[in-house]
Amino acid sequence: DAGITQSPRHKVTETGTPVTLRCHQTENHRYMYWYRQDPGHGLRLIHYSYGVKDTDKGEVSDGYSVSRSKTEDFLLTLESATSSQTSVYFCAISRSGYEQYFGPGTRLTVT
Amino acid sequence: KNEVEQSPQNLTAQEGEFITINCSYSVGISALHWLQQHPGGGIVSLFMLSSGKKKHGRLIATINIQEKHSSLHITASHPRDSAVYICAVRPNFGNEKLTFGTGTRLTIIP
Numbered sequence: 001d002a003g004i005t006q007s008p009r010h011k012v013t014e015t016g017t018p019v020t021l022r023c024h025q026t027e028n029h030r031y032m033y034w035y036r037q038d039p040g041h042g043l044r045l046i047h048y049s050y051g052v053k054d055t056d057k058g059e060v061s062d063g064y065s066v067s068r069s070k071t072e073d074f075l076l077t078l079e080s081a082t083s084s085q086t087s088v089y090f091c092a093i094s095r096s097g098y099e100q101y102f103g104p105g106t107r108l109t110v111t
Numbered sequence: 112k113n114e115v116e117q118s119p120q121n122l123t124a125q126e127g128e129f130i131t132i133n134c135s136y137s138v139g140i141s142a143l144h145w146l147q148q149h150p151g152g153g154i155v156s157l158f159m160l161s162s163g164k165k166k167h168g169r170l171i172a173t174i175n176i177q178e179k180h181s182s183l184h185i186t187a188s189h190p191r192d193s194a195v196y197i198c199a200v201r202p203n204f205g206n207e208k209l210t211f212g213t214g215t216r217l218t219i220i221p
Contacts, residue, residue: 031207042115042197042211043154050207058208090154097207098142102154 003027006091006103014111019078021106023091025071029101031094032074034058034066036087037105043090049074050097081110114138117198117212125220130185132215134198137179144209145172145183146197154197157183190219 003026013019023032031050035043035058045058047066055066063085065077078085091103116135124130134143145157158165158172160181165172169188174181185192198212 033208040213042113042213043199043209044211045208048208094207098201099144099156099159100209101156102146104153 004091004093004101004103006089006106008106009104010107012109012111013081015082016080019081019108019110021076021089021091021108023074023076023093023103025074025093027093027095027101028071029093029095030071031097031100032068033092033094033100034064034074034076035090035092036060036085037090038087046076046089081108083110086110113212114202114210115198115200115212117196117215119215120213121216121218123218123220124188126189128188128219130188130192130217130219132183132196132198132217134181134183134212135179136181136198136200136210138200138210139203140176140179140200141203142201143174143181144199144201145181146199148195148197148214150194157196185217188219190221193217193219 005024007022033048034046044060046064049055049068067075089106092100094100118133142161144159148154169186171184195214197214199209
């Protein structure tokens with residue numbers, strides 16, 4: 001298995017609070033991705049990174065920001081969490097932008 | 112209309128049956144992926160293919176680029192095959208990103 005971890009694995013937070021999810025890899029892969037998974041939808045890309053300090057928006061980026069200050073870490077921040085951001089969040093990594101390896105997921109509940 | 116459509120959405124079968132899951136897409140692609148997600152579990156890649164057919168154990172994946180269609184087959188299905196199977200395509204442009212189908216939930220009854 002690719003060395004990819006996510007933290008926390010579960011989180012419950014209140015509307016309006018900031019939340020940061022962390023994705024950590026030990027594979028030195030160039031690309032990192034944040035997705036959300038919701039019933040009735042496929043995995044949807046929030047943001048991705050193609051190198052340190054190089055990030056771009058995905059299809060559902062509103063309300064989210066990211067940072068990648070070093071190769072191994074990709075942080076996803078919800079500045080002010082809303083109930084619509086209740087979801088399961090997956091991080092993925094890729095060496096070349098082709099095959100992606102997924103983390104175990106973070107279940108976030110915003111009450 | 113989603114760029115990636117999977118059918119069926121749900122499939123229940125008896126152990127031992129031959130299973131087929133279909134994926135159709137509307138854009139030009141450089142590759143197609145099949146992924147597996149067990150209940151409460153992570154997502155693992157089963158296949159990446161751009162033409163023809165690939166086989167791994169009891170799983171077979173085929174793709175027809177001209178028809179923009181792929182199938183995932185499972186032979187001699189087993190309860191441990193119960194999972195959500197997800198099709199994803201890599202468009203020709205912006206091809207470091209994937210577009211995902213909504214998945215097919217497969218349940219194999221002993």
